[in-house]
Amino acid sequence: MSPAALVLDCRGRRCPLPIIELARRIDQVPVGAVIRVEADDPAAGPDVRAWSRLREHEFIGASPAADGTPGYEVRRLR
Amino acid sequence: MAYRRGVDGSVETVSDETVYLDAASGVPLHPVAREAIMAAQADGWADPGRLYAVGRRAAILLASAREAVADVLDARPDEISFTSSGLTALHAAVLGTMRGNRRRGSRFVHSAVEHSAVLHAAEWHVAAGGEAEAVPVDHLARVDVDTFVARARAASVAAAALQAANHEVGTAQPVSAVADRLGDVPLIVDATQTLGHTPAPCGWSVLAADARQWGGPAGVGVLAVRTGTRWVSPAPADDHGRVPGPPDIPAVVGAAAALRAVVREQSATASRLSALIDRIRARVPAGIPDVEVLGDPVDRLPHMVTFSFLYVDGESLLLELDRRGFAVSSGSSCTSSSLEPSHVLVAMGALTSGNVRVSLSRDTTVEQVERFLDALPDAVANVRAQLDAPS
Structure with missing residues (x-):
């Protein structure tokens, strides 16, 4: 797992709220750093991936949090 | 136009007539079908398997409906049920195709973007001890011919399934190219x-269609x-042929x-609807920021287009549009009973x-499409404002 500069807790938040949070907060990490979204909505995985593509950031991958909640990591590219 | 007073006392206009832009979920009965059904209800109510006069009349109506459908499919009437x-x-x-081809094996190959009815049948087949494999698609939702053919011709594959065009994004699939290279694997x-x-x-071994469309x-x-083609009914045996029971003959006559x-x-x-779809595909991204128009822009169903809007939830957008008098559908998870996102959108x-599917019917007019295009930017902006979306 890449060390994330910022972890967003989006448990219990329905899509598209996790990617709205991601869009709002990505500027808080430096370019090249990793931001991690932890979200249990089943649409969060495909949506974080698609958001990264549309916003030209790098989707790194998925790995669960300690409590089993799915987590998604994105590298800020611009 | 009608008027409605909001809670704050403001007056807003509401549309009297809904513009129906969800033809892919079904269209109203064709006037010709209505007439044919009425006539066949008088003449085709009896059991078509009986030898007396009213039974024979019902059988003749059924046979002629079968011929009409066979003619469109370039098939023989006895191939149609x-x-x-x-x-x-x-x-x-x-x-039925999997059952009829058990000697070949028990593996079922299908595209990842087939209708959920095909995926559910695949799950049923797997639960009964069979195997199933989904062939991935590209970002347009299309299978690659080489990949699909290679998977379908692998050992122990009993049959393969490929849709003529995708039901959510409209992309046409390379059915003929696949069929040409499948050898004796039923398609x-x-x-x-x-x-x-x-x-x-062309090139099908077994085909399914829906009169509602x-x-x-x-x-x-x-x-x-x-x-x-080997096909064995998955239901108990019946005298009437592949499908249990005589069909609803007046309905079948209307469908034909x-x-x-x-x-x-x-x-x-x-060609008329395809030009309207081209117009929607061009105007939506020109007037609304952060939208992705999905599916193949050219090799597609003539009457369908789908988009996904960033920072919008599909359910709110559907309701915003409904309030403005437009009926559309969505593959977003919040609009499905399972809360799972559409497997088609995920696969591509x-x-x-924020997903919206617009599908036009023969009754859709240019004026209706223009009204929809005029209403959409504000509907999207409203949902984004409610969600406090980033700009």
Whole structure:
């Protein structure tokens, strides 16, 4: 797992709220750093991936949090 | 136009008439079908298996409906059966072909973006001890011919299924190219979205279609099995042929009459609707920021387009549009009973939230499309404002 500069807790938040949070907060990490979204909505995985593509950031991958909640990591590219 | 007073005392206009832009979920009964059904209810109510005069009349009506559908599919009348819906036709197509080809093996290959009826039939087959494999698609939702053929011709594959065009994003699949290279592997083609809109696909061994898509009644599906294709009913045996029980003959007669009528105007309707879709595909991204238009822009169903809006939830957008008098559908998870996002959007790597599918019918007018295009930016902006979306 890449060390994330910022972890967003989006448990219990329905899509598209996790990617709205991601869009709002990505500027808080430096370019090249990793931001991690932890979200249990089943649409969060495909949506974080698609958001990264549309916003030209790098989707790194998925790995669960300690409590089993799915987590998604994105590298800020611009 | 009607007026409605809001809670704050403001007055807003509401549309009296809903503009129906969800033809892919079903269209109203074609006028020709309505007449044919009325006539057949008087003449075709009896059991077509009986030898007395009213039974023979029912049998003649059924035979002529079968001939009409066979003619459109370039098939023989005895290859055509009628089911109670497009969905049951898909189930019977998959399960019957797998059952009939057990000697080949128990593996079922299908595209990752087939209709959920095909995926559910695949799950049923797996639960009964079989195997199933989904072939991935590209970002347009299309299978690669080489990959699909390689998977379908692998050892122990009993049958393969490929839709004529995708039901959520409209992308046409390379059915003929796949069929040409499948050898003796039976190909099941889901034509539920295309029959009545585009020329019938070639190369199928088994085909399913849905009268609801072309202005027939909701309770008629078509199951077509090519002569020489092994197919064994997944249901208990019945005297009537592939599908248990005699069909609803007046409904079948109506479905066939509507199909004949729409096929006659098919190419004119397709070019008119396709131009309207081109217009929607161009205008939506020009007027609304952060939207992705999905599916193949050219090689597609003539009457369908799908987009995903960033920072929008599909349910709120559907309700915003409904309030403005437009009926559309969505593959977003918040609009499905399962809360799962659409498997089609996931397979093509598209954004699943804020998804809207627009599908036009022969009754859709230019003016209706223009009104929709005028209303959409404000509807999207409203949902984004409610969600406090980043700009």
